[in-house]
Amino acid sequence: MIQSHKETVTKNVDIYQLIYESNLDSKLEQILIGLMKDNPSPKIETVIQKFLLYVQHSTENFWSTYYNAKTYQEKLDCYYQFSKNQCLATEVLIRDLDSLSSEEEIKDNLGNMLKEGFTF
DSSP: OHHHHHHHHHSOOOHHHHHHHTTOOHHHHHHHHHHHHHOOOHHHHHHHHHHHHHHHHHHHHHHHHHHHOOSHHHHHHHHHHHHHHHHHHHHHHHHHHHHHHHHHHHHHHHHHHHHHHTOO
């Protein structure tokens, strides 16, 4: 299933299906779905796809490391690293969304300034 999901993420597939198939925490899933419904732009979709790809990679690494762990300490260390990776992915998602928001705000502000500048 992981392999087929990897192929799915790389193709142009419905973003809602990708979110569902990523097996995210239900709260995070609701946030991403809400974000797409409120702002269904291709830029937002690209940022979310990037996030989902990172989460998928992190999950695959977790399971391969987990199965190779010999002690519970190693398994806990593996889970700790997985949790840190999830936090990092979320931080990157927030940063990417902030940069898109700033980009849109700048465009809007410049548009308003131009309108005001050419109004007689």
